[in-house]
Every structure is written in structure tokens, then in C-alpha cells.
Amino acid sequence: MCPQVDFDTIVHDFDARTQRGLARAISLAESGRAAPLIARVYPQVGRAMTIGLTGPPGVGKSTLSSALVRKARTLGKSVGVISVDPSSPFSHGALLGDRIRLTEHFVDADVFIRSMASRGHLGGLAGATADAVTLMDAYGLDVILIETVGVGQSEIEIAELAQTTLVALQPGSGDSVQVLKAGIMEIADIFIINKADHPMANQLRREIRSMMEILQFSGWVPEVVSTQATTGVGIDELWVAIEKHIAWLKTTGKMHEKRQEAFEHQVRQLALGNIAVRLEDRVKAESHGASDPYAAAERVLATFNVSL
Amino acid sequence: MCPQVDFDTIVHDFDARTQRGLARAISLAESGRAAPLIARVYPQVGRAMTIGLTGPPGVGKSTLSSALVRKARTLGKSVGVISVDPSSPFSHGALLGDRIRLTEHFVDADVFIRSMASRGHLGGLAGATADAVTLMDAYGLDVILIETVGVGQSEIEIAELAQTTLVALQPGSGDSVQVLKAGIMEIADIFIINKADHPMANQLRREIRSMMEILQFSGWVPEVVSTQATTGVGIDELWVAIEKHIAWLKTTGKMHEKRQEAFEHQVRQLALGNIAVRLEDRVKAESHGASDPYAAAERVLATFNVSL
Numbered sequence: 001m002c003p004q005v006d007f008d009t010i011v012h013d014f015d016a017r018t019q020r021g022l023a024r025a026i027s028l029a030e031s032g033r034a035a036p037l038i039a040r041v042y043p044q045v046g047r048a049m050t051i052g053l054t055g056p057p058g059v060g061k062s063t064l065s066s067a068l069v070r071k072a073r074t075l076g077k078s079v080g081v082i083s084v085d086p087s088s089p090f091s092h093g094a095l096l097g098d099r100i101r102l103t104e105h106f107v108d109a110d111v112f113i114r115s116m117a118s119r120g121h122l123g124g125l126a127g128a129t130a131d132a133v134t135l136m137d138a139y140g141l142d143v144i145l146i147e148t149v150g151v152g153q154s155e156i157e158i159a160e161l162a163q164t165t166l167v168a169l170q171p172g173s174g175d176s177v178q179v180l181k182a183g184i185m186e187i188a189d190i191f192i193i194n195k196a197d198h199p200m201a202n203q204l205r206r207e208i209r210s211m212m213e214i215l216q217f218s219g220w221v222p223e224v225v226s227t228q229a230t231t232g233v234g235i236d237e238l239w240v241a242i243e244k245h246i247a248w249l250k251t252t253g254k255m256h257e258k259r260q261e262a263f264e265h266q267v268r269q270l271a272l273g274n275i276a277v278r279l280e281d282r283v284k285a286e287s288h289g290a291s292d293p294y295a296a297a298e299r300v301l302a303t304f305n306v307s308l
Numbered sequence: 309m310c311p312q313v314d315f316d317t318i319v320h321d322f323d324a325r326t327q328r329g330l331a332r333a334i335s336l337a338e339s340g341r342a343a344p345l346i347a348r349v350y351p352q353v354g355r356a357m358t359i360g361l362t363g364p365p366g367v368g369k370s371t372l373s374s375a376l377v378r379k380a381r382t383l384g385k386s387v388g389v390i391s392v393d394p395s396s397p398f399s400h401g402a403l404l405g406d407r408i409r410l411t412e413h414f415v416d417a418d419v420f421i422r423s424m425a426s427r428g429h430l431g432g433l434a435g436a437t438a439d440a441v442t443l444m445d446a447y448g449l450d451v452i453l454i455e456t457v458g459v460g461q462s463e464i465e466i467a468e469l470a471q472t473t474l475v476a477l478q479p480g481s482g483d484s485v486q487v488l489k490a491g492i493m494e495i496a497d498i499f500i501i502n503k504a505d506h507p508m509a510n511q512l513r514r515e516i517r518s519m520m521e522i523l524q525f526s527g528w529v530p531e532v533v534s535t536q537a538t539t540g541v542g543i544d545e546l547w548v549a550i551e552k553h554i555a556w557l558k559t560t561g562k563m564h565e566k567r568q569e570a571f572e573h574q575v576r577q578l579a580l581g582n583i584a585v586r587l588e589d590r591v592k593a594e595s596h597g598a599s600d601p602y603a604a605a606e607r608v609l610a611t612f613n614v615s616l
Contacts, residue, residue: 038601039603056364268588274616283575284572291347296571305613
């Protein structure tokens with residue numbers, strides 16, 4: 001297939017607002033070839049509501065996603081879902097098992113669901129996923145939900161991409177101090193206590209309150225919402241909390257600040273990712289027979305007109 | 309304090325094999341000023357046995373560490389413990405609560421315990437922590453145990469630093485598929501089923517076996533060891549498994565390969581970390597008023613003689 005024709009077809013399909021056009025545009029981003037398309041659509045973005053959802057494994061993120069999609073649809077909003085799978089560099093591919101919880105939305109033309117593996121993108125979430133958010137926004141989706149599976153670096157990065165970050169926790173899952181240590185408490189705009197019918201739900205709520213005192217949030221103080229995603233309990237309250245946070249971002253001017261930070265984050269990741277690729281050959285060459293790592297790094301850096 | 313005098317004192321204390329000298333050398337590494345010392349001691353390293361220990365929050369990593377230290381001490385080996393705290397970039401500091409489980413070893417002159425925050429080191433684990441391993445090795449410690457608290461990127465990196473990586477899991481902690489997704493199954497040389505008196509221990513063992521079939525390990529097939537770290541049950545078996553893995557590394561030539569990879573990893577991280585710092589000013593300058601992230605990244609990269 002001729003890449004030039006391919007690109008034009010994708011742009012045509014994208015401009016015609018077909019799901020196929022959006023799907024192929026995102027694939028283009030995944031293969032690192034979306035730059036001209038991003039440049040083209042960038043003036044149109046900034047309209048969508050972007051929500052990040054994260055939390056430890058097993059908390060019920062996919063069920064929460066599905067409930068949020070349902071809620072957005074009852075409000076007449078079109079929805080894009082990006083499931084980021086932080087598969088390890090050692091993994092043999094993304095695991096998409098959780099996606100089955102979103103099947104009820106597969107036939108809805110106003111819901112677009114996409115799984116993306118963060119693996120392989122040196123820019124991490126900020127690489128192809130940021131492009132996917134840009135493309136979904138320009139395409140005209142009203143709500144973009146970015147869900148990360150598992151815990152890790154991608155959880156920190158989600159806060160750079162989303163306007164509102166939801167951190168879901170489950171009662172009785174162990175010391176919440178452990179969750180604090182994983183570094184995902186500080187990115188929460190809203191805490192979700194999912195499986196809130198669990199006998200230890202109140203204890204988790206107290207622990208979250210204690211953690212919030214330790215972290216001393218300034219400005220926005222995270223809301224704590226109890227849900228039972230499987231039955232839909234608490235989803236309306238969650239939506240109210242999300243809208244409240246977005247209104248706060250807008251009235252305080254934080255929305256503009258967040259956008260600027262997200263832009264810089266993506267520029268940083270694009271540049272670093274690019275340099276990382278180019279660095280690789282030099283690393284191998286200079287490591288061979290080097291006396292110590294610093295001496296080798298010094299020689300690698302010289303290629304980029306930089307010294308240690 | 310004059311830095312030059314300070315450095316000489318540290319080198320003197322380090323050469324005299326005092327714990328103070330080692331402690332101050334590691335602090336030097338944390339502040340990014342250990343390069344001359346690393347270059348000096350590098351020819352002496354490669355003697356220590358390095359063990360990585362990781363797993364999800366609450367699995368009992370600190371108790372396992374303590375039990376492993378005790379085992380090594382009964383064998384007459386001196387031990388260094390590095391506890392890596394993956395505090396988030398948003399965090400207000402490292403949390404050291406878990407360290408209290410190691411207090412029994414505080415008075416032992418042949419046990420050196422050090423907590424390190426991965427936050428702030430652009431080279432991540434491979435930055436200051438790799439230097440700490442080098443320094444402990446050169447200092448003459450027989451066993452170096454690198455423990456990471458929580459889950460995240462540092463878990464993947466631990467496999468680059470340690471000869472043998474232990475992944476601890478606990479029974480009844482939820483679907484082990486979730487752990488697989490977090491990307492930490494693939495780095496395991498040995499699986500530890502801790503709290504093995506739990507009624508669901510056998511189920512976890514079966515799940516690990518299934519995961520191993522999916523991942524299709526070639527060469528070394530991970531051992532699965534059951535422990536109850538609080539009472540010491542299974543620690544002897546765990547030690548046997550570690551020694552078996554290290555013997556395997558040596559006889560197959562993988563040990564040399566692993567060292568080479570670790571060296572390259574550190575060179576890569578040092579170079580990238582350095583460039584990341586220098587990149588920052590350019591990112592802010594070029595993002596201001598840019599039409600889209602790719603256009604801004606292109607201009608940032610020009611500074612380093614690179615194009616997108």
C-alpha cells in the first residue's frame with residue numbers, strides 16, 4: 001500500500017467523521033506517523049471533556065468505565081474510551097480481557113472504544129495516547145475517558161492528559177498507606193470508593209481522609225464518592241463531582257494552566273522519545289570496553305553536543 | 309563546606325571500610341556527584357550477589373527482606389539492603405514506615421540498610437540506585453538486596469540491576485491476571501507465594517503455573533517458593549532457589565550478558581537523564597505560542613542536532 005494514498009484516505013475518512021476514519025487515524029498515531037494530521041486538526045481541539053480513571057488492579061475500573069459511558073450516553077453525549085494497557089517491555093502483547101466489560105457499548109455508534117498499549121511508545125502515555133485524545137477531540141466526541149489498567153508510571157501521566165483524574169480504591173484491599181506509596185493518591189481530583197457495600201468501606205473512607213490531611217491539598221480538595229459500579233449506585237453522584245471539578249478548573253483559570261502543562265509534557269516526551277531512539281546505537285558502541293558507566297555516558301552525550 | 313575536602317574525606321572513609329564512608333558515598337551518588345568515585349571503584353566490582361525483591365503493596369516485602377537478611381547472616385555473609393521508594397513526582401517525600409521491620413538488623417555492623425527515593429533521579433532506579441549497588445559491591449558487602457516498595461516502573465528496572473529477581477505475591481489478593489498486566493510477572497526469576505498458610509495459596513500456585521505457560525519462559529524456568537516470612541517458613545528453600553538461579557546464570561554465560569545489559573542500561577539512563585534536564589528550558593520556550601506539539605518538539609530537537 002502506498003503510504004501517501006493511505007494518509008489521504010485516512011484524512012478523508014476522518015474529515016467525513018466516520019468511525020473508520022478515527023480508528024485509522026489513531027492507528028497512524030500508534031505507528032508514529034500522525035504528525036501531519038495532528039498539526040492539521042490541532043486548531044479544532046479543546047472542546048471535549050477528558051476524564052482519567054486509574055487505581056490498583058482489581059478495583060473494578062472497567063466496570064466503572066462502562067457505568068460512566070452509560071451515564072454520558074443518557075445525557076446525550078458521545079463518548080470515546082481509551083484503555084491504556086501498561087504492558088511491560090518484556091510482555092508478548094497487550095491483554096484485552098477487561099475490554100469485554102465494555103461490550104454493551106460496542107454497537108452504539110456514539111461510543112468509540114480503543115485499547116492502546118503504552119509499551120513501545122517511548123513517549124509513554126503522552127505519545128500515541130495524547131494523539132488519540134487530540135484526534136477524538138477534533139473528531140467531535142463530547143467525553144473522552146482514559147482508563148489505565150494496572151498501576152505504574154502511566155497513572156502519574158494520566159493526570160497530565162485528563163482534565164479530571166479519578167482514583168478508584170476498593171475497601172479491604174490492604175493498607176491504604178501502600179496505595180499512597182505507589183504515588184497515585186496525589187493525582188486524584190476525585191476518589192472513588194468502589195464496591196462500597198463492602199463492610200470495610202467506612203474504614204477506607206477514613207483512611208482517604210487521613211491521607212488527604214497528610215498531603216495537604218491546596219485549591220481543589222478531592223471529593224470522595226462511593227460507588228457500586230456493577231449496579232450503577234453512586235454513578236450520578238460521581239458525574240456531579242466530575243462536573244463540579246471541571247467548573248472549578250474553568251472559574252479558577254486552572255484549565256488553561258493544565259492545557260499548557262499537558263502541551264509541554266507532550267513536547268517533552270516527543271523530544272525525549274526521539275532522542276532515546278537515536279541514543280541507542282551510541283550506548284551500545286560506547287559501553288563496549290568502557291571503564292565505567294559515567295565515562296561511557298560522557299562519550300554518548302558528546303554526540304548531542306552535551307557534556308555530563 | 310568545601311566540596312573538594314568533603315569528597316576526599318568521603319573517599320578516605322570509604323577506603324577505610326567504615327559504614328560512615330559508605331553512607332556518605334551513597335549520599336554523594338544521590339546528589340549526582342559520585343562520578344569520580346564510581347570511576348575509581350569500578351574495577352573492584354562484580355563480586356557481590358545482587359537480589360531484587362518486588363511485588364504488589366501489602367505482600368510483605370519488608371518482612372521477606374528481613375528474613376533474607378537473617379538467612380544471609382547465619383551464613384556469615386555481610387548484607388546491604390537498598391529500599392527503593394517510588395514516591396511520585398507529586399509526593400512530599402519518601403515514606404519510610406516499612407523500614408521498621410528491619411530494625412532487628414540495625415545494630416549489626418555487617419548489615420547496611422539504606423532507603424532511597426527514586427523520585428528526583430531522572431535516571432530512575434538506574435541512577436543513584438545503580439551507583440549505590442556499585443558502591444556496596446566495591447565496599448565488600450557479600451549480598452545486596454534491592455527492595456522496591458509498591459508497584460511501578462521501578463519493578464521493571466529492578467530486573468536490570470539484580471542478578472536474581474524475586475516477585476512476591478500473596479494468596480487471595482485478587483485475580484493474578486491483574487498482576488500479569490502490571491508487567492511484573494515477566495521479570496521474575498523466582499516467584500514467592502508469601503503468607504502461604506492462606507487457604508487460597510494453592511489456587512495462587514495454580515494461577516502462577518498457568519501464567520508461566522502463557523509467558524513461555526525459555527532457558528530459566530522460574531521457581532515457585534512458598535514462604536511465611538513472619539515465621540521464617542520457606543526461607544531456606546528460597547535461598548536454595550536463589551543460589552540455583554545464580555549458578556545457572558554462571559554456567560550458561562547469562563551472568564556476563566546480564567552485566568553488559570545492566571551497564572548499557574545505566575549508560576542510557578545517565579545520558580537520557582542529562583539530556584532531559586537540559587531539554588526543559590527549550591520545551592517551555594518552544595511550547596509558548598506553538599501551533600501544535602510536533603512543531604514545538606521539532607524546534608526543541610534542533611538544539612541537539614536532531615530532527616523529528
